Amino acid sequence: MQISPFLFGDKIMNERTADPILTTEGIPLKVSLQKAERRNKIRATLLVAPLLFFILITFLIPIGDMLLRSVDDSYINTVFPKTFEKYKKWDRQGLPSEELYKTMFFEVKEGSGYSIGKATTRMNYAKSGWKSLLKKSKRKFKKIEEGPYKEQMIAIDKRWGDMEYWKALGVMVDPTTAGYYLNAVDLKYNVDKEIVQQKENRRIYNHTWVKTFKVSLLVMFFCLILGYPISYLLSTLPLKYSNLLMICVLLPFWTSLLVRTVAWMVMLQQKGVFNNLLVMANVIADENRFKLMYNETATIIVMTQILLPFMVLPLYSVMRTISPNYMRAALNLGASPLHAFWKIYMPNSVPGISAGCMLVFILAIGYYITPELVGGKDGQMIGNWIAYHLKTTLNWGLSAALGAILLGVLTVLYWVYNKLVGIENIKLG
Amino acid sequence: MGSSDSFVKFDKVDKSYDGEVLVVKDLNVDIPKGEFLTMLGPSGSGKTTTLMMLAGFETPTGGEIYLEGEAINKIPPNKRGIGMVFQNYALFPHLTVNENLAFPLEVRKLNKSDIEEKVKKTLDMVELGEFGNRMPLQLSGGQQQRVALARSLVFEPRLVLMDEPLGALDKKLREQMQYEIKHIHERIGITVVYVTHDQSEALTMSNRIAVFNDGKIQQISSPDVLYEKPENAFVANFIGENNQLTGKVKSINGKNCVVTTDQGDDITSLKINVNSVGDRSTVSLRPERVEINSTEGNFENSFNAKVKELIYLGDHIRTRVEVCGNDQFIVKVPNSYKGANLKEGTSVKLSWKASDSRALDLR
Numbered sequence: 001m002q003i004s005p006f007l008f009g010d011k012i013m014n015e016r017t018a019d020p021i022l023t024t025e026g027i028p029l030k031v032s033l034q035k036a037e038r039r040n041k042i043r044a045t046l047l048v049a050p051l052l053f054f055i056l057i058t059f060l061i062p063i064g065d066m067l068l069r070s071v072d073d074s075y076i077n078t079v080f081p082k083t084f085e086k087y088k089k090w091d092r093q094g095l096p097s098e099e100l101y102k103t104m105f106f107e108v109k110e111g112s113g114y115s116i117g118k119a120t121t122r123m124n125y126a127k128s129g130w131k132s133l134l135k136k137s138k139r140k141f142k143k144i145e146e147g148p149y150k151e152q153m154i155a156i157d158k159r160w161g162d163m164e165y166w167k168a169l170g171v172m173v174d175p176t177t178a179g180y181y182l183n184a185v186d187l188k189y190n191v192d193k194e195i196v197q198q199k200e201n202r203r204i205y206n207h208t209w210v211k212t213f214k215v216s217l218l219v220m221f222f223c224l225i226l227g228y229p230i231s232y233l234l235s236t237l238p239l240k241y242s243n244l245l246m247i248c249v250l251l252p253f254w255t256s257l258l259v260r261t262v263a264w265m266v267m268l269q270q271k272g273v274f275n276n277l278l279v280m281a282n283v284i285a286d287e288n289r290f291k292l293m294y295n296e297t298a299t300i301i302v303m304t305q306i307l308l309p310f311m312v313l314p315l316y317s318v319m320r321t322i323s324p325n326y327m328r329a330a331l332n333l334g335a336s337p338l339h340a341f342w343k344i345y346m347p348n349s350v351p352g353i354s355a356g357c358m359l360v361f362i363l364a365i366g367y368y369i370t371p372e373l374v375g376g377k378d379g380q381m382i383g384n385w386i387a388y389h390l391k392t393t394l395n396w397g398l399s400a401a402l403g404a405i406l407l408g409v410l411t412v413l414y415w416v417y418n419k420l421v422g423i424e425n426i427k428l429g
Numbered sequence: 430m431g432s433s434d435s436f437v438k439f440d441k442v443d444k445s446y447d448g449e450v451l452v453v454k455d456l457n458v459d460i461p462k463g464e465f466l467t468m469l470g471p472s473g474s475g476k477t478t479t480l481m482m483l484a485g486f487e488t489p490t491g492g493e494i495y496l497e498g499e500a501i502n503k504i505p506p507n508k509r510g511i512g513m514v515f516q517n518y519a520l521f522p523h524l525t526v527n528e529n530l531a532f533p534l535e536v537r538k539l540n541k542s543d544i545e546e547k548v549k550k551t552l553d554m555v556e557l558g559e560f561g562n563r564m565p566l567q568l569s570g571g572q573q574q575r576v577a578l579a580r581s582l583v584f585e586p587r588l589v590l591m592d593e594p595l596g597a598l599d600k601k602l603r604e605q606m607q608y609e610i611k612h613i614h615e616r617i618g619i620t621v622v623y624v625t626h627d628q629s630e631a632l633t634m635s636n637r638i639a640v641f642n643d644g645k646i647q648q649i650s651s652p653d654v655l656y657e658k659p660e661n662a663f664v665a666n667f668i669g670e671n672n673q674l675t676g677k678v679k680s681i682n683g684k685n686c687v688v689t690t691d692q693g694d695d696i697t698s699l700k701i702n703v704n705s706v707g708d709r710s711t712v713s714l715r716p717e718r719v720e721i722n723s724t725e726g727n728f729e730n731s732f733n734a735k736v737k738e739l740i741y742l743g744d745h746i747r748t749r750v751e752v753c754g755n756d757q758f759i760v761k762v763p764n765s766y767k768g769a770n771l772k773e774g775t776s777v778k779l780s781w782k783a784s785d786s787r788a789l790d791l792r
Contacts, residue, residue, distance in 0.1 A: 325519035328486055331506045332513045333533035334584065340507075343532075347523045 063407070070400035073177035079119040080107050084173055096166055101150040108134060109141040125179065125395075127168035127191060133159050167191040180401035185209075205385070205402070212382040215299055215371075216364035220311075222304040223360045224353065227311035231352070234312075235319035249312050257306065261373050264302045268292040268374075294376025302374050307363055311356040318352030355426040358417065362410060382406060435459035435495075436620055437483065437588065442492035444478050452478050454644040456492070460622065465614050467623045467631040470641030471667070479641075480590050480624050485509050497587065512581035512589040517597055518573050520565035526552070526576050527561040533584040551583040552576075554613065571602045578610065582619070591623045595630065607633045628668055632656070640664050661702050662789045665713040672719075672758050674712045675791065678703050686788050688712050692754040697729040698786040709791045716759045718785040721748070721777050728780035734758070736775050746771070752779055 020028040077084055083104045090096050108116065116134060123130035140156045154161040168191040171179065182188050182195060186203040190196045197203070230249070234242045252260060267273045275289040284290070292298055326348065330340035368383035375381070382402060389399040417423070437460040444453040453475040460466050468476040481487040483494060485506030493500050501509060521529050530548040539547075552558050555575040565573055574594060581589050591610075595603045611634045614621050625631055631638045632652045639649040640663070648655060648664045659665035666673065676690035686700040688710050696712050703710045720728070734752035746762045748771060760779065762771065771777070 323517070323519060325515045325517065326521060328484075328506070329513070329515055329519040329521070330532070331486075332484060332509075332511065333580070334507050334510070334536040335532070336507055339536065344521055348521075 066400045066403055069396055070180050070404045071176045071178065072397065073122075073172055073179070074175040076119045076122050076172050077175055079111060079115050080104070083107050084169075087169055087173060090166075092167060092170070095150075095161060095163065098148050098150045101153055101160075102147060105141060105144070105149045105153060108137055109144075113138065121394075122172065123168070125183075126171045126189070127165060129159060130165065130168070133157055133165070164191050180397040181405070183398050184401045184405055205382075208380065208382050208385060211296070211380075212365060215296065215303070215379075215381060216361050216367075218300050219303045219307060219364045220357050220361045222300070223308050223311040224357060226304070227308055227315055227356065228349075228353075231312050231315035231319055234316050235322070236324065246316070249309055252306065252309060257369060258373075260306060261302060261370055264298070264305070265293060265374060268298055268301065269294075293374060295378040296375070297379075298374040298376070299371045299379035299381070302370050303364055303367060306370060307360045310359045310363060314355035314359065315349065315352040318355070319349055322348045350421070351426060354417070354421050358414075358426065361413075365410065366406060436462040436464075436497060437622070438495040439479070440493045440495065442479075442482065442489045442494060444475070444482060444487065445490045451490075452644050453482075453489075456646065458639060458646065458649065460620065462620055463618050465611070465621045465623065465634060465636045467625060467635040467638045468641055469625060469628060469631040469638050469667075471626060474641040475644040476624050476626075476639075476641040477592060480592055480622060483588075483622060484511055484513055484590055510584075510586050510588075512584065512586035514574075514577045514581045514589070514591040514594040516593045518565075518577035518594075520573055520576055520580070522565055525562050525564055526557065526568070529565065529576060530561075530580050530583045533580070537584060547583055551579045554582075555579045555609075570598050571606065574598060574606060575609075578613070582613075582617070586619075588620045588622065591621065593625055594623075595625075595627075603630070604633075610634060632668075640667060642667070658701075659713065659787065659789070662711045662713065662791065665711075665787070665789060670716050670759065672714045672716060672755070674714070674753050674755055674758075676710060676712065678706050678708045678710055678788070681706060685783055688788050690753045694732055694753045696753070696786060697783040698788040699784060701787045702789040710788045711791050712786050713789050714781060714786045716761045718781055719760045720780045721760060721762060721771070723778070723780045727782070729783040730786065731778060731780045734777055734779045736771055736773050736777060739771060739773055750777065750779065 023029055023032045086100045086103050090100060116138060120131040120134045136157055144152050159165055171189045171193050179189055184205055186198045186206045187195050188198055234245055270289045278284045279286050326344050327340055330344040366383050367381060368387055371379050371381045372384055386399045386402045389395045439456045439458045442453060442456040443451055445451050456479060468479060470476045478487060482489050489502060493502055527548055530551060531544050534544045534547060552561055555578055557572060557575055595606050598606060607630055635652060637649060637651055638655050640647045642663050648660045655668055665671050674690055674696060676688040679687045679689045681700055684700060685697055686703060688696045688698055698712050732752050734750040736748060736750050737756055738749040740747040745764055748760045748762050750758050750760060752758045
């Protein structure tokens with residue numbers, strides 16, 4: 001750390017004498033040192049500044065915004081500030097008082113159509129029916145000239161006289177909410193702000209979470225199984241051959257992800273190349289073609305192919321540093337080739353395995369485009385739901401909560417990994 | 430097949446990697462039990478390849494290697510029972526020193542207490558008894574070297590191979606380890622085949638030295654014979670310092686011959702590696718066997734020379750002179766009363782015996 005020399009300097013000064021140490025020219029040493037270091041510090045700062053700025057704008061701020069958005073519930077409070085103020089005093093026993101009705105009436109009547117529309121979307125998450133109720137009321141309230149308002153409102157729509165609707169408002173009184181996180185794991189608040197399970201037919205996320213982890217783990221596993229031997233071969237070949245083979249491994253990076261994914265669609269669909277070949281070779285009957293596309297299998301196959309280089313690269317660079325003499329020594333000492341591999345080579349390649357698995361798992365768990373294209377209904381992952389809520393339902397709060405959970409899970413995994421294997425055991429080269 | 434007294438036998442062994450160049454050509458060596466044999470040679474001379482064939486990591490392209498009379502070409506390295514110390518040691522970095530030493534014993538399925546006892550005994554032998562629980566990378570270079578040595582001996586192999594084991598150590602440590610390895614060899618009487626490119630290492634440790642060049646053994650003999658009686662110009666030049674004068678054989682007279690240099694000086698030498706009158710030859714002569722301004726008369730060769738350069742080296746003065754058309758001729762003059770009055774540019778008389786100059790092949 002930069003400050004430690006100064007701290008050290010302080011200590012020495014206190015121990016010896018109260019006078020600061022001076023340079024030959026009579027300037028305090030500390031001042032002189034700071035001056036001498038200043039140029040270097042400015043230079044270092046300037047070199048880092050553009051990237052730092054870029055990361056701040058494109059990475060840190062969006063993540064911060066996402067985390068805020070996943071708990072933010074303040075918008076509705078800005079649309080119905082007075083109503084919510086009065087609402088807090090309601091005893092939740094009988095229907096609210098005339099005063100609360102009146103406040104609500106004016107805030108709905110006088111509020112802009114846009115902000116009320118936006119608020120009703122949120123209100124509908126708490127209790128469906130709010131949106132249509134307010135839309136109707138906004139239109140009808142114009143005809144009401146004077147109070148008392150309670151009876152007139154109930155006359156317009158009897159839902160105004162339903163306790164459930166009023167109670168549901170209570171979920172939204174606080175400016176922050178855990179509701180999105182609850183939704184993300186198939187829970188919700190009921191109107192009394194108690195945590196309950198979603199209705200059976202609306203439970204989708206827990207299932208998707210499990211599948212996301214399952215697919216990511218399988219992809220990681222297959223990448224390791226396929227990548228380890230090829231990396232081993234690459235690392236033992238003379239450089240001129242290994243470079244050539246390395247280009248083959250990296251070749252997929254030269255084609256667009258979309259092109260590759262579409263190519264797999266051509267290969268794997270029921271009337272596709274793979275099935276046609278099997279039928280032609282009489283391995284399977286025409287009516288028993290394998291269903292390899294638009295399901296989980298497709299997601300796993302295609303993601304494995306796409307993420308394989310991310311496993312091979314760290315494995316290869318670690319294996320390159322393992323001296324071939326280790327294996328020779330093990331053989332020389334009497335171990336069979338298999339034993340020598342298992343006891344000597346494999347443990348030394350662990351840093352590469354860790355790095356590769358970590359890289360592939362992290363990339364896989366947030367994958368979106370491939371499951372979207374080849375996964376069908378069955379192969380969707382959590383990333384697809386995030387995109388769906390961002391683009392289609394515009395429920396950004398839920399999107400943000402799903403994303404934040406993903407981020408949290410990865411952080412926890414990273415921590416566990418660090419405890420088990422040690423982060424210093426990761427090597428990319 | 431191998432003769433009764435040869436423990437290791439190379440029988441007409443060839444090795445080629447690419448099918449075009451032979452890196453080892455027609456190698457025939459017999460190593461008796463208990464010998465310390467060093468293979469010495471410049472890099473690329475085929476000595477390491479020879480060692481790797483013996484260890485089983487390379488297969489001979491032709492010929493056969495025998496160990497205790499048994500052909501071993503088809504036996505995989507893990508079944509040969511040969512210990513080996515590798516260049517840079519190849520200690521397993523993820524295992525402790527104890528585990529490194531226990532590895533060959535565990536593979537051989539010894540029981541736990543035997544393993545512990547043997548590991549302890551062997552570590553004590555290399556004076557590292559305290560270090561059993563350290564990781565190899567926590568040890569100094571010299572300590573790692575000793576662990577590697579211990580690991581190659583712990584399973585009591587019939588033969589130990591060493592591939593430039595001291596190459597990574599500094600000079601002082603290297604010399605110390607040379608004696609240590611030599612003493613261990615003497616104590617346990619194991620057969621050792623040692624590869625190095627350092628001639629002083631070879632001279633210090635070996636019973637016999639095989640000098641390799643260009644895939645062939647140039648000469649194989651004990652260190653003193655190799656130094657005193659080199660059989661060809663390569664060996665003469667590779668082992669120790671050496672003066673070389675070239676010329677044409679003028680006459681041959683029994684054990685001796687006369688070689689006329691291009692300047693016309695006649696040098697009487699031992700006939701070693703020349704066949705007939707008229708052959709071109711290199712006369713080889715050790716710098717310490719040349720006398721300056723000697724007053725004794727029993728030297729067959731005596732020439733006038735000019736002092737070109739004097740280099741003070743403490744115990745002796747390295748004197749470069751021009752004689753018989755060679756201005757890189759070196760004489761070692763002891764720093765005694767006699768040699769102290771030499772000056773650059775003066776003329777001196779050089780003398781040496783015919784029995785110290787050897788007429789070898791031209792190279």
